[in-house]
Amino acid sequence: xxxxxxxxxxxxxxxxxxxxxxxxxxxxxxxxxxxxxxxxxxxxxxxxxxxxxxxxxxxxxxxxxxxxxxxxxxxxxxxxxxxxxxxxxxxxxxxxxxxxxxxxxxxxxxxxxxxxxxxx
Amino acid sequence: xxxxxxxxxxxxxxxxxxxxxxxxxxxxxxxxxxxxxxxxxxxxxxxxxxxxxxxxxxxxxxxxxxxxxxxxxxxxxxxxxxxxxxxxxxxxxxxxxxxxxxxxxx
Numbered sequence: 001x002x003x004x005x006x007x008x009x010x011x012x013x014x015x016x017x018x019x020x021x022x023x024x025x026x027x028x029x030x031x032x033x034x035x036x037x038x039x040x041x042x043x044x045x046x047x048x049x050x051x052x053x054x055x056x057x058x059x060x061x062x063x064x065x066x067x068x069x070x071x072x073x074x075x076x077x078x079x080x081x082x083x084x085x086x087x088x089x090x091x092x093x094x095x096x097x098x099x100x101x102x103x104x105x106x107x108x109x110x111x112x113x114x115x116x117x118x119x120x
Numbered sequence: 121x122x123x124x125x126x127x128x129x130x131x132x133x134x135x136x137x138x139x140x141x142x143x144x145x146x147x148x149x150x151x152x153x154x155x156x157x158x159x160x161x162x163x164x165x166x167x168x169x170x171x172x173x174x175x176x177x178x179x180x181x182x183x184x185x186x187x188x189x190x191x192x193x194x195x196x197x198x199x200x201x202x203x204x205x206x207x208x209x210x211x212x213x214x215x216x217x218x219x220x221x222x223x224x225x226x
Contacts, residue, residue, distance in 0.1 A: 035215075037163075045155075045163065045206055047215040061214040095162055104151030104169055105210030110162040 002026040002109045004096045009114030012086055020114060022079040022096030029077040033099040035107060036070060036081050038092035046092075049081060050099060064090075086118045122147050122209050126218035132226040139194040141221045143185075143207035150211045152190035154183060157220075158203045166205070167192060199225050 008020040020036070036048040049070035050059040058070050069082040079096055093115050097107035123146040133139045143152055151170045155163040165174040167183040170190060180195040194201055202225045207218040 044219045045208075045217040047217070050215070059213050101151075101153075101168070101210055103211070104149070104153065105215065106151075106153035106165065106168050106208060107155075107163075108165045108168070108174070110164070112162050 002098065004098065004109055004111035006094060006096050006111045006114035009094065009116045011117045011119065013120050014086060014088060014118055016086055017082070017084045018086060018116060020081040020083070020094055020096075020116070022081075022111060024077045024079065024096075024098075027098070029072075030074040033105075034070075034072060034079045035097045035099045036079075037095045037097050037107065037110075038090075039095070039113075040089075040092040043092075048094070051079070083116070086116075088118050090116065091118045092116060121214055122149060122212060122216055124207050124209060124216055124218035126205075126207055126221050128221060129219070130222045130224070132224040133194075133197040134226040135197055135199060137197045137226075139197050139201075139223065141192045141205055141223070143190045143192075143218050145188045145190070145209060148187045149209040151209075152183070152185055153208045153210060154192050155206045155208065156203045157206065163206065197225070201225075 003025045005023045012018045035050040051070045067085045071080045093113040095113045096111040098109040100108045125144045154167040156166040157163040171183045182193045204220045204222045206220045
């Protein structure tokens with residue numbers, strides 16, 4: 001059974017940093033691209049970052065580029081999201097998701113999410 | 121960036137009613153994917169590559185479309201189908217989601 005479990009969320013002041021983790025199990029982690037998707041309170045879904053199987057390629061939307069860094073440790077089946085220079089608009093539940101598909105990428109498994117609140 | 125516009129924003133349907141949700145893309149995409157999110161839970165993949173049902177999805181659901189216009193149809197609404205449905209394109213970065221359709225039971 002595929003399982004993704006996020007951790008590391010919490011309350012952080014604007015301008016500070018936070019690192020999220022995602023522990024994966026039930027599949028060969030190193031064979032899959034992985035991603036982070038977030039959802040602000042009462043809002044829709046926003047893709048945040050994607051990383052290739054080896055970690056050599058990463059992708060971000062403009063809203064987080066230069067502030068967030070996605071990484072992975074295939075030996076530990078773990079995914080990470082380093083978030084720097086946090087803003088109030090980064091307040092959201094952050095989901096770890098497995099990306100799949102060939103010509104039309106999608107997310108076939110999601111974790112339960114971890115809440116990040118950016119506030120003074 | 122490909123913008124996805126979902127309609128309606130909110131709707132209510134009676135048990136047994138046929139329901140159609142639409143998703144329009146600002147540029148042509150290869151496929152559309154759909155997610156169901158019930159209140160307080162994480163999204164679940166529901167329909168992928170436009171028309172393929174994810175594991176465990178009842179066959180009263182179907183998906184169709186091409187180019188810039190896609191839809192999700194429920195043949196006969198059931199209580200358990202009340203949720204928010206999001207479309208998502210994976211044809212180009214940035215990956216984008218629609219703003220969602222909240223489907224309620226009448």
